[in-house]
Amino acid sequence: MFGGTLAVALSYMMRARIEPRFDTVHARLLVMVLGFVQPLVRGWSRYFTWLRFKRTPRSVISRREYVPANGRPAGTLSRRIFWSKEGRDRHYLLGAMFDLLEEEGWRYSVDSGWNEWDIQIYGNFWWSIALQTVTEYHADAQCLTRVRLRNRFVTTTMIFNLVALSLLIYRQLNIAHVEFWSIAAYLVFVLFLAGRARALKSRVAELVDLAAYRAGLQRVLRRQPIAKPEVTKPEVEAPVAADPAARV
Known part of the structure; x- marks a missing residue:
């Protein structure tokens, strides 16, 4: 080039x-x-x-959403699981998600039919989020919807990492000893990127939970471990040997 x-x-x-x-x-x-x-x-x-134009304003990302939860939800930060008994599948969730993104002023793209994601949400200068959904249809119009969130590199992230790694390797190859401060500086930069990625994913996960709440989907809760009842062993009385002298 x-x-x-x-x-x-x-x-x-x-x-x-x-x-x-x-x-x-x-x-x-x-x-x-x-x-x-x-x-x-x-x-x-x-x-x-x-x-x-592909970045969401910082003031929008810094907001927080609260969805009431009755227990400990199942899934992780990257995976959300929802249940509906009224036949509400992923299309209801995506519709509520679009309304919420427009309402708060997020930048996003919609699947054109050939993408591997349903919504790509543009976040900060370093990361974007790809949102994927799938619904399992069960008997009696019951639906289990799964949501997956994946961090995606922005071109800026790849350029900065490529330049930083090139300078780091060039520096290490042209000195007689290992320069730990330059390696530590790059590791700090990597930790910064990881923190930004997790913060953005956490924010989008809150949006997904709120959109599901508005769409009438319930978050699947983790099963609580069933405490086994304590079985008390009956006390067995040891037989008392009869005194032979008492029989006389």
Whole structure:
């Protein structure tokens, strides 16, 4: 990619029409630099414009939702399980989810029919969330709906990690000893990314719970361990040997 851009810039330098009195080496080099930088600047401008509209405002992400729970819910942060006795399947959940996203001002994309997710929710500068749903249909119009949340890299995350890893490897290969501070700095950056990913997933999980609550789906609770009743052993009285002298 770099070589192709440089080749195009060199062709601009050779073919540019410049007035004879201004046709100098510096002018040709300036044309080459402009030809080389132009696609990069335009590409970054388009990307950051796209990124700005694909990010949810921080004030929206920082909000919190509360859904009353009667017990300890089943599932994990990445997986939610809901039950309905009225035939309410994942389409009811997705409809309530769309309403909630629009109501709060989230940025998102909808499955076009060829994606592996139902909704892609754009979060912060580093992560987005892919939401997948599936419903199991049981007897008497009962439905079990499962929701899966997955973190997805944003292009910015991959670029920053690629640059940081390249600099780290280059630095370690060109010094005689292991430089722990640079490794520690990258690990701190990785922990920062992990924290941002978990915070965003936790926020979206709250949205899913609230959307399910509005759609009339009930969160499946974990089974409480059944305490076994204590069995008391009956006391057995030891037979008392009769005194032979008492029989006389």
